Amino acid sequence: MVSEIEDLKKKFIVNKKEYEKEKLPSLVEKALKYCKVDETGLITIENPNLKNTDKIKIVLIARFLANKLDQKIPSNVNVDELSASTGISDKNIIYARISELIKQKICFKNKNKSYELHPYQASILLDKVDKKYRGEQNVRKR
8 A cells, every 4th residue: 555655656746857857858849830949049930820929939949948948948939039030020019918808817928028938838839839730741741
């Protein structure tokens, strides 16, 4: 009985840093379908067919993941960086979409007026984007 509980404890209660390291490779592999990040933290969207909201989600995810791989790249992103990375020149569109994402608890606004992904959202969002654009990717391969 005691060993069963110890086994459950080891499976269920995890070291946060180790758990993140374990998940990081699969998250980065999923993100690579949609974007790349340069050494300055600028994101290049690889799929131009993404909707504006999805582009912003991908940028937030990419910066989060890039920061986990290289601490010099900040995990947060400001409106100018969102505009440069997504190609959305109308900042009012960015403010509207980011406001929706904050209400949905996908990201949050920092004191320095930049935005950051809630860490637990990375996997969830990548799965949703994958599901949404899966058919489109299959069509391109033919």
